[in-house]
Amino acid sequence: xxxxxxxxxxxxxxxxxxxxxxxxxxxxxxxxxxxxxxxxxxxxxxxxxxxxxxxxxxxxxxxxxxxxxxxxxxxxxxxxxxxxxxxxxxxxx
Amino acid sequence: xxxxxxxxxxxxxxxxxxxxxxxxxxxxxxxxxxxxxxxxxxxxxxxxxxxxxxxxxxxxxxxxxxxxxxxxxxxxxxxxxxxxxxxxxxxxxxxxxxxxxxxxxxxxxxxxxxxxxxxxxxxxxxxxxxxxxxxxxxxxxxxxxxxxxxxxxxxxxxxxxxxxxxxxxxxxxxxxxxxxxxxxxxxxxxxxxxxxxxx
Numbered sequence: 589x590x591x592x593x594x595x596x597x598x599x600x601x602x603x604x605x606x607x608x609x610x611x612x613x614x615x616x617x618x619x620x621x622x623x624x625x626x627x628x629x630x631x632x633x634x635x636x637x638x639x640x641x642x643x644x645x646x647x648x649x650x651x652x653x654x655x656x657x658x659x660x661x662x663x664x665x666x667x668x669x670x671x672x673x674x675x676x677x678x679x680x681x
Numbered sequence: 682x683x684x685x686x687x688x689x690x691x692x693x694x695x696x697x698x699x700x701x702x703x704x705x706x707x708x709x710x711x712x713x714x715x716x717x718x719x720x721x722x723x724x725x726x727x728x729x730x731x732x733x734x735x736x737x738x739x740x741x742x743x744x745x746x747x748x749x750x751x752x753x754x755x756x757x758x759x760x761x762x763x764x765x766x767x768x769x770x771x772x773x774x775x776x777x778x779x780x781x782x783x784x785x786x787x788x789x790x791x792x793x794x795x796x797x798x799x800x801x802x803x804x805x806x807x808x809x810x811x812x813x814x815x816x817x818x819x820x821x822x823x824x825x826x827x828x829x830x831x832x833x834x835x836x837x838x839x840x841x842x843x844x845x846x847x848x849x850x851x852x853x854x855x856x857x858x859x860x861x862x863x864x865x866x867x868x869x870x871x872x873x874x875x876x877x878x879x880x
Binding site for chain 1: 698699700701707710711714717718721722725726728729730732736744745748751752755756758759761762763766856859860863864866867870871873874875877878879880
């Protein structure tokens with residue numbers, strides 16, 4: 589890896605870290621509000637994006653064979669979808 | 682540094698698809714993710730039957746502590762990435778300090794979580810207090826144990842970095858351990874909104 593390449597990957601990591609921190613503060617802030625379907629969807633969407641950043645960038649899955657990207661990315665999607673479904677089910681009663 | 686001049690990166694190594702770390706650790710990571718998925722699903726679908734109870738109990742949780750712990754794990758993960766990047770460019774010994782920073786963040790997570798547990802126990806909360814508390818305590822403790830294991834792994838990696846064991850042609854152990862740590866972080870990114878925030 590050349591030093592310019594290293595410099596850019598370090599900057600990329602710092603930028604993604606900042607994005608993750610801001611997303612966490614947003615989640616924390618949104619938690620002050622009353623619940624609701626839209627809010628639940630937004631919070632799950634933020635969690636999904638954060639998880640994908642960690643998986644694809646920090647865990648370097650973007651360089652991995654497609655099967656592994658599907659397995660871990662699919663896990664995140666499935667878990668968020670299941671949670672969304674369960675909360676929607678709970679809102680009906 | 683002498684080591685840098687000997688390690689010329691293989692041109693193909695960064696372009697062809699490859700897993701960062703050992704196949705075995707990735708299979709282990711999948712098994713862990715499976716276990717957490719079952720836990721998360723059980724929590725969410727049990728909650729669907731006890732919405733009011735869960736919402737009331739959730740409000741009493743320390744959401745600030747949960748958010749602080751998310752910031753700590755994310756920062757630890759970013760530090761681990763920097764340590765791995767350092768080893769890749771041949772400055773692993775110098776960049777071992779990033780790993781030390783990650784370990785500090787992980788330990789701070791345990792302290793914050795420990796404070797939460799101690800406040801809960803002081804308030805008389807136990808596994809049998811309610812279904813919500815059963816889930817809250819068991820799920821977060823299951824994760825807590827993973828943070829401890831992750832910290833042991835990071836400590837081993839820090840030692841290896843310090844001794845100059847990892848370099849561009851010897852990244853497997855470092856990347857495997859890093860992947861495990863990131864998994865622990867990623868799981869918390871779902872756990873935090875699920876248990877502390879969404880209602």
